[in-house]
Amino acid sequence: MNRKLKIFIVDDEMMAIQYLKSLLEKASPFYQVIGEAFNGAMALPQIIRLKPDIVFIDIRMPIMDGLELSEKILAQNKIVKIILLTSYRDFDYVKKGMEIGVTSYLLKNELTQKSVDEELIKIGEQLSGERKKSHRYTQYNLRRFLVSQGEEMIGDLEDGDVGYALVYIAYSRPIGSDQWVRRTEEVDAIALEDLAVDGGVSCRNAIHMENGSSCSIMIIQKDVGDSSQLLIEYANKVKGYCNEKNVAVSCIISDRVGSFFQLPTLYKEMEQKSNYLFRYGKEVVIRQKDIVEPQQDPIKIRTTQDIRKWVEKLFTYQKEESDEILKKAIEDFAKCYDFQGFNERIRELWIVFKYFAESHSTYNAWPQAIYTVEEIVDVFLDLLHHLRLEKEEQAIKAYSRKIIAALTYIHNNYEKNIAIQDIAEAVHLSEGHLRKLFRKEVDITLVDYLTNYRIAKAKEMMKAGEDKISDIYTQVGFTSSQYFSYVFKRVEGVSPSEYLKNLQ
Known part of the structure; x- marks a missing residue:
């Protein structure tokens, strides 16, 4: 169990409360004392509101003793664990407490770090087992509720004066491949529920859905203004937890709604939007309203x-x-x-x-x-x-030996101030004969080929970003920056500086 267990202490002696708190603080960072009270009447409304997991209660207290308080608490919440703090002479009270559903008891006179640690470990295991069993039942019902568009009612689901939102968790699927492994088995839904964010937003339930996704139902307290950043924070924690399991996910954040019964409609919309998540990257957190609907295909190729x-x-x-x-x-x-x-x-x-x-x-x-x-x-x-x-x-293999030689000469000497005459001399042909032969075999003039090759090399240098334009033109065989700019614009439609700007 990763979440902190919430503990409440009820005792009419301040020193007894302070001593127990010191033991609990040393026991584990996963225990949190969320409240304390000096008698049952003071404690009961706080316990009902704060919903602790474990309550330590002194049996003998004024106004409302420990047994009466335990009975009233269990009438409101049957799963809370109550540990009675008693003395040797209180065994009749302990027996009565066990009959009404109290979990255990500790002797106040023998309260040590070891006894508290052992009791908390035992109760923690009980809570974990009970929670897993309850979660399976709740997950089944909530899954039916969400996919049935609210037709499958499962009792009173509202949580009072709060807002709700969904975090839809989509497991990344490889594009173009038929291979895809269902990953929900590798992610503990209870662990998703325990991921905490500060500021009045919490996960009420996390559910693994039949379509291979997961969904977290979020509660937003009424005093929270803009909840979107808190929901994004939660979604990023989901991503972090899943990454620890070597599972890649993306999360969709819904808008806030006022009623639990609006969630099925919200879920259906998010399930549809999840089909477009691949456009935005592998592991993204995105708001539902930012996912764009598909456009009409402008490329008319159908077969x-x-x-x-x-x-x-x-x-x-x-x-x-x-x-x-x-x-x-x-x-x-x-x-x-x-x-x-x-x-x-x-x-x-x-x-x-x-x-x-x-x-x-x-x-x-x-x-x-x-x-x-x-x-x-x-x-x-x-x-x-x-x-x-x-x-x-x-x-090139289809070209004649002379044209291959001409191309090789150009590729090896383009950065020099070579002319057509130089190329002709290198391949032992007259300039006129080379021009005709080149045009016939390569289907482009020799001058245009040399120019295009030089411009292509200049563009490669610009993309590499290692040289300035004022240095590049000389490295590709031009003797004038003005002429280089003129030729570049004629070939590419933009000046060298404009081309470079477009790359940035």
Whole structure:
């Protein structure tokens, strides 16, 4: 049991109370004295309000003795544990106390650290066992209540003048994979109930639901203003506890409601919203109202054949443009589908990419444990780059020996102030013959290829962020910063400084 056990002491002697408190403080940090009183009449209303787990009661007190007080307490709360504090001559009272439901007794004259420790350990085990048994019953009923939209009434559920909220706990599911393990068995719902936050917000019940999620019913005291930060604090503690169990979760925070019977409707809405959690990351805490409803799919590809044509078209664009198109397409899928729909689209896209990547054994199987849209984008961009390189290598192999030599010369000397004449001399062709042959085989002019290659290298340097623009242009073969800026804007549509700004 992780939560602190709440203890109340009733004794007409101040020194006796102080002595017992000193023993309790040394016993364990999981015991907390929440109140004390000098007689039964003073103690009863406090005990009813504070709901302690354990009450120490002196048998002989004025106004209302310990037996009368015990009887009145047990009439209000049958699960509270009462320990009578008695002397040797009070055994008749002790026997009567046992008959009315008192848990145990301790001799005041022999009260030691050891006797108190042993009694608390024994009662703690009893409380833990009783709580687990009660929790199973309560969890079953509350689960039925939440999923039945309130039709399954299970008695008086209201807690007085308080507010309520739900924290929906979704266990992270890998994207694109059919493998998913139910994780609720690894998380103790009672431990979720015991996670404490200060400020008037507490977990009333934590329930493992049939759909593989969990749900915490939160009580918000009436004097709490904005409860959202306290609920977020609780949700982060849930994440922390689950991380200790090596379980990844995301939490949805509901709005505050005034009635317990509004919770089923709230739960249904949150269950629906949980289908879109994957858009926001692997382990997130998010308010229900911040989860955006799906949009209409702007990419009109409905069949595997459509996707294949779309992927083929990616290779007709420049690398930067195709990367951006692919990234935006995956992000749009995430905006337009729930988890299941997004999963299906990603699987379809993967199958088509595999069709183009049969020679890459690395990509025969879907990568395991991918949970975010960003990770999905990285996987497909990596595969697209491999496919692009493969196509370029295949294309180079199809070129004549002279064109391969020209390309190699450009790749090895682009940073120098080389001209077409230099390339022609290096491959032992006339300048005119090289121009015609290059255009025929590579389907682009030699000048444009050299220019595009230099600009591509300049962009790589800008992304790396290691050099200034004023240094980059000379490193990619330009002799003038003005001419470099002119060519860059003609190729990319923006100036070098604008491109660099867009990267930030």
